[in-house]
Amino acid sequence: MTRATLTIAVLTYRRPDDLGAVLPLLASQAVAAAAADYDTRVLVVDNDPGASARDQVAAFAATAEAATAGSTPAGATVAYAHEPEPGIAAARNRALEASAESDLLVFIDDDERPSDKWLVTLLDAFEIEGPAAVVGPVVSDYSVEPDPWIVAGRFFDRRRLPTGTEVDVAATNNLLLDLRLMRSWGLEFERSLGTIGRSDTVFTRSIVRHGGRMIWCDEAVVTDVVPPHRLTRQWVVQRAFSSGNGWSLTSLLLAPGRGLRLPLRLRLTGKGLVRLAGGGARVVVGSVARSMGQRARGVRTIARGAGMVSGAWGHRYQEYRRSA
Numbered sequence: 001m002t003r004a005t006l007t008i009a010v011l012t013y014r015r016p017d018d019l020g021a022v023l024p025l026l027a028s029q030a031v032a033a034a035a036a037d038y039d040t041r042v043l044v045v046d047n048d049p050g051a052s053a054r055d056q057v058a059a060f061a062a063t064a065e066a067a068t069a070g071s072t073p074a075g076a077t078v079a080y081a082h083e084p085e086p087g088i089a090a091a092r093n094r095a096l097e098a099s100a101e102s103d104l105l106v107f108i109d110d111d112e113r114p115s116d117k118w119l120v121t122l123l124d125a126f127e128i129e130g131p132a133a134v135v136g137p138v139v140s141d142y143s144v145e146p147d148p149w150i151v152a153g154r155f156f157d158r159r160r161l162p163t164g165t166e167v168d169v170a171a172t173n174n175l176l177l178d179l180r181l182m183r184s185w186g187l188e189f190e191r192s193l194g195t196i197g198r199s200d201t202v203f204t205r206s207i208v209r210h211g212g213r214m215i216w217c218d219e220a221v222v223t224d225v226v227p228p229h230r231l232t233r234q235w236v237v238q239r240a241f242s243s244g245n246g247w248s249l250t251s252l253l254l255a256p257g258r259g260l261r262l263p264l265r266l267r268l269t270g271k272g273l274v275r276l277a278g279g280g281a282r283v284v285v286g287s288v289a290r291s292m293g294q295r296a297r298g299v300r301t302i303a304r305g306a307g308m309v310s311g312a313w314g315h316r317y318q319e320y321r322r323s324a
Contacts, residue, residue: 006038007102008119009095011088012110013047016056018225019110023060023078026108029119030076036120041077043098047091049084086322087194092172096188105179107172112138112222122176125163125217132181132212133204135167136174136220146231153296155236156226161216168208172200174222185210190253195320198246202253209254240300244272244307245317268312275305
């Protein structure tokens with residue numbers, strides 16, 4: 001029986017400390033997958049035009065190969081790919097291109113840390129359910145003590161669902177893809193969203209539109225290490241605005257025809273205005289009740305609503321724009 005081939009892709013941009021922390025963990029995951037009859041490799045996609053991660057990855061690959069030479073199962077193969085075009089969509093597409101010989105592709109972020117049985121758990125869910133994609137949860141670990149307002153607003157709380165639940169959208173921070181289906185559908189990440197974000201939203205919503213199933217695997221946990229610069233009120237509010245903006249933009253991108261875009265813009269505007277009103281009401285209620293959580297969640301709802309309205313009429317918030 002032919003062994004399935006698997007690539008674990010981690011995208012990076014000038015984060016040597018994070019990359020140094022996650023690579024040994026991914027190498028261990030690859031060894032575990034190899035024991036489960038998957039030919040597995042770790043792929044680092046470097047989105048720095050200067051290829052700053054090249055030497056670091058080469059040094060780690062050489063060390064990992066030497067440390068596991070002759071072992072059974074085989075040690076992890078670590079590969080490097082350079083994508084100089086700025087933007088996460090281009091880096092994601094580079095991962096797809098570099099995985100042309102793989103059956104499966106798993107995405108994880110460089111600032112995340114996988115749980116012990118993360119990869120084999122994703123693979124078990126894939127083998128049992130046979131979906132187009134498997135999505136796992138992300139939990140946050142704060143690098144410093146966050147502002148109580150951020151904690152009260154639950155800004156870093158993410159969804160958790162029962163294993164086997166079908167979902168219609170996902171991020172690429174914990175995602176397994178059946179590349180055989182992706183290739184048959186001709187799917188790739190939308191490059192025009194490279195500095196805006198949400199190319200993973202369009203990609204995964206397209207999976208569902210092609211009739212593919214995406215299922216949740218709640219045991220396949222990765223931990224997101226949240227850096228200090230994200231633990232500010234300004235950042236989380238801008239993130240909420242970006243989320244709303246991106247949802248409207250991606251909804252318009254997926255619209256089946258130009259004739260349907262005006263009605264869709266109006267619907268998105270209406271939904272955004274509802275959020276603006278609801279968020280404002282929540283801030284008022286929170287102020288009267290002296291509830292920090294209500295006020296914080298109200299501000300987030302206002303920001304998301306404003307983002308939806310702006311995106312409905314073409315404004316593109318450049319969340320990942322680079323200054324240099």
